[in-house]
Amino acid sequence: MCYPNSDPRAEALRKWLTHDLGLQISHIEPASSDASFRRYFRVVHDGGCHVAMDAPPDKENTAAFIRNAALLQAAGLHVPLIHQQNTEQGYLLLEDLGSRCYLDVLRPDNAEALYRAALDSLFKLQHAIDPGRAALPAYDRALLTRELDIFHEWFLEKRLRIVMPSAIRQMLADCLIDSALAQPQVCVHRDYHSRNLMLTDDCPPGVIDFQDAVIGPVTYDLVSLLRDCYIRWPRQQVTAWLLTYHARLLDAGTLACDFNQFERWFDLMGLQRHLKAIGIFSRLQLRDGKAAYLADIPRTMAYVEEVCADYPELAEFNDFLRHRVLPVYGAGL
Numbered sequence: 001m002c003y004p005n006s007d008p009r010a011e012a013l014r015k016w017l018t019h020d021l022g023l024q025i026s027h028i029e030p031a032s033s034d035a036s037f038r039r040y041f042r043v044v045h046d047g048g049c050h051v052a053m054d055a056p057p058d059k060e061n062t063a064a065f066i067r068n069a070a071l072l073q074a075a076g077l078h079v080p081l082i083h084q085q086n087t088e089q090g091y092l093l094l095e096d097l098g099s100r101c102y103l104d105v106l107r108p109d110n111a112e113a114l115y116r117a118a119l120d121s122l123f124k125l126q127h128a129i130d131p132g133r134a135a136l137p138a139y140d141r142a143l144l145t146r147e148l149d150i151f152h153e154w155f156l157e158k159r160l161r162i163v164m165p166s167a168i169r170q171m172l173a174d175c176l177i178d179s180a181l182a183q184p185q186v187c188v189h190r191d192y193h194s195r196n197l198m199l200t201d202d203c204p205p206g207v208i209d210f211q212d213a214v215i216g217p218v219t220y221d222l223v224s225l226l227r228d229c230y231i232r233w234p235r236q237q238v239t240a241w242l243l244t245y246h247a248r249l250l251d252a253g254t255l256a257c258d259f260n261q262f263e264r265w266f267d268l269m270g271l272q273r274h275l276k277a278i279g280i281f282s283r284l285q286l287r288d289g290k291a292a293y294l295a296d297i298p299r300t301m302a303y304v305e306e307v308c309a310d311y312p313e314l315a316e317f318n319d320f321l322r323h324r325v326l327p328v329y330g331a332g333l
Helices: 008-020 062-074 111-127 141-157 166-182 220-226 235-252 259-286 291-310 312-330
Strands: 025-032 039-045 048-054 082-086 091-095 185-188 214-217
Touching: 008 025, 008 039, 008 048, 008 091, 062 082, 062 091, 111 185, 111 220, 111 235, 141 166, 141 259, 166 214, 166 259, 166 312, 220 235, 220 259, 235 259, 259 291, 291 312
Parallel strands: none
Antiparallel strands: 025 039, 039 048, 048 091, 082 091, 185 214
């Protein structure tokens, strides 16, 4: 068996699997890394192979994972089945969706097919779940504001020692949040990207990391997927996918806006998400000692720069970004 020495939670997990569930375990190994406090272990035993989730109850919401898994499964998404649960200790025994995520296998010659499958699953998420009955939190102004605050606190202030002028900060928040709240509201996964879509034997991707789902803007998961913080596609390819999905939403009656309005929502939603992500990547290193995510900031910042350059109403923020932020960030801080 393979897990860290002097790891009380891993030992308690082993006891739950062997003593309570009666599994005859031949091997345990880490199944994936995570930006949160959750951990996953692949458990090989006499009855097959499963993934055990370790979610410390004082830091993670196992109940939300269980509830959202049922919600997404009922909508037709391929989420891991929950075979056993121990909510008191924060352990779940899950279906093993394999070890290959989209990010591991995406190439220009297979991207069209993989993204078609991912967009099909996203369409189910947005249309098979009734926002009024899902009992999910709202992606409201307060939550959107808290997310933008992560960028200010952890990237600007703690990493770069820069404070954004209050007038620019308020202008930016109003622009991005008003745009988000003006959109049709649907079920939002919140991290629908290449690291959370698993390659499976059948066509639909396995979908993981859905415990933070909310009811929010229709473009949020779409921009998470198409302007992924972990892989970048040519702008013309992203526009082609966006045009196709816009037409699909129009046919379904989800939208009543033209493509220019939809693209604006998409761009500004991406800006909000990417600013948040830059803050989270900084926090993971500064607070949690997870430095690997710093390598994803340049790609994410490039999205921010492009959108800011395209919208005149963001001119003040763009000027602040170009003359105050990027020179300091480029110095290697």
